[in-house]
Structures are given as structure tokens and as C-alpha cells.
Amino acid sequence: MQIDRTPLPGLVVLTPVRHGDSRGFFSESWNRARMAEHGFEIDFVQDNHSLSAQAGTVRGLHYQAPPHAQDKLVRCGRGRLFDVAVDVRRGSPTYGRWWGTELSFENGRQLLVPKGFLHGFMTLEPDTEIVYKCSDYYAPECDGAVLWNDPDIGIDWPQVDAPILSDKDAAAPRLAEFDSPFIWEGAS
Numbered sequence: 596m597q598i599d600r601t602p603l604p605g606l607v608v609l610t611p612v613r614h615g616d617s618r619g620f621f622s623e624s625w626n627r628a629r630m631a632e633h634g635f636e637i638d639f640v641q642d643n644h645s646l647s648a649q650a651g652t653v654r655g656l657h658y659q660a661p662p663h664a665q666d667k668l669v670r671c672g673r674g675r676l677f678d679v680a681v682d683v684r685r686g687s688p689t690y691g692r693w694w695g696t697e698l699s700f701e702n703g704r705q706l707l708v709p710k711g712f713l714h715g716f717m718t719l720e721p722d723t724e725i726v727y728k729c730s731d732y733y734a735p736e737c738d739g740a741v742l743w744n745d746p747d748i749g750i751d752w753p754q755v756d757a758p759i760l761s762d763k764d765a766a767a768p769r770l771a772e773f774d775s776p777f778i779w780e781g782a783s
């Protein structure tokens with residue numbers, strides 16, 4: 596597994612090794628024991644899978660608040676998407692900063708999004724599927740969102756004429772109105 600750090604402490608890109616042969620490839624997208632050797636002690640308990648039919652679909656910027664905050668390991672099962680995380684850990688030196696990368700079936704990259712980050716993505720092709728592991732169960736009472744195109748965050752989204760969003764996401768509050776429940780605890 597290739598581990599690449601990002602400018603936001605705790606947010607890393609994990610790229611599994613693909614063992615190719617005449618049939619195609621095999622890769623281990625997550626191995627708890629191996630990742631614990633690198634300091635990533637995470638027990639995932641729920642796997643999610645969503646399909647977005649149209650390019651330009653935006654889902655996010657979402658979080659799940661404590662006591663059900665989630666670490667997420669995100670990858671693209673089919674198609675291409677631009678995946679983004681925003682640091683909202685109070686006291687973090689990178690509070691309010693974003694970082695994003697393209698995830699695709701082709702590149703096999705995965706984004707490990709720790710608790711304390713908002714997460715969102717924009718699809719870049721029709722019929723794009725995202726699959727991700729979560730370290731806590733869905734808790735709708737703890738589910739929340741911040742506005743995807745908040746100018747105070749300033750995410751450099753790929754250009755689309757008419758992004759497709761849920762009503763919930765379109766009406767999400769801005770970062771300035773968001774009372775983050777997450778605390779910076781220091782990270783490598």
C-alpha cells in the first residue's frame with residue numbers, strides 16, 4: 596500500500612498495489628493489521644456504496660458528529676470523481692482548509708478521511724460509483740452538512756454548468772455558521 600500524506604495533517608492517500616495477471620488484477624484495498632503497523636488503528640464497521648447517474652453530481656460537504664464521528668476510506672468503484680476533505684477540527688493549524696484529488700477506478704487511489712473533516716465529492720463521469728468504509732454506524736441524528744461551494748472554503752471544484760445536488764446539500768449552512776464539534780488532537 597502506498598501511503599501519501601497531504602498538506603492537511605491526518606488526511607492521507609492510500610494506493611493499493613495491483614497484482615496484475617492475464618485475467619486482470621487483484622488488490623487489497625484495506626488490511627487492518629498492515630495499516631496498524633503504519634500507525635493507522637481503525638476498525639471499520641460499515642461499508643457504503645452510492646451511484647451517481649450524472650456527471651456533475653455533488654454530494655457533501657458532510658460529517659457525522661460525535662459520539663458517532665466517522666473515519667472514512669473512500670474509493671471510486673466505477674467512473675471518476677473529485678473527492679474533497681475540509682479540516683474542521685477546532686484548534687487545527689489547517690482549520691477551514693481543503694484538499695482534494697481525483698479518484699477513479701483506473702487510478703485506484705483511496706482517500707482516508709479522518710474524523711473532524713467534512714467530506715464531499717463531484718462526479719466527473721456518468722454512472723460513477725463511490726464505495727467507502729466507515730468507522731462508525733450511520734446516525735442520522737448526528738448527520739450534518741456545510742455548503743459545498745462556500746466561498747470562505749474556496750474549493751476549486753471542476754467546472755460544471757449545472758451541478759446536481761440534494762435539497763439538503765443545496766441548503767447547507769456556510770462554514771461561518773457551523774459550530775464544529777471536532778477538536779484538534781494533534782496528528783502526524
Ligand SMILES: Cc1cn([C@H]2C[C@H](O)[C@@H](COP(=O)(O)OP(=O)(O)O[C@H]3O[C@H](C)C(=O)[C@H](O)[C@H]3O)O2)c(=O)[nH]c1=O
Nearest residue numbers: 643645654655657658667714715716732733734738761
Ligand atoms: C449516509 C447514509 C445514508 N443512508 C440513507 C439516508 C437516505 O435515505 C439515503 C441517502 O442519504 P444521503 O442523501 O445522506 O446520501 P449522500 O448524499 O450520498 O451522503 C453521503 O455522502 C457524503 C459524501 C458522505 O461522506 C457521507 O457518507 C454521506 O453523507 O441513504 C443510510 O441508510 N445510511 C448511511 O450511512
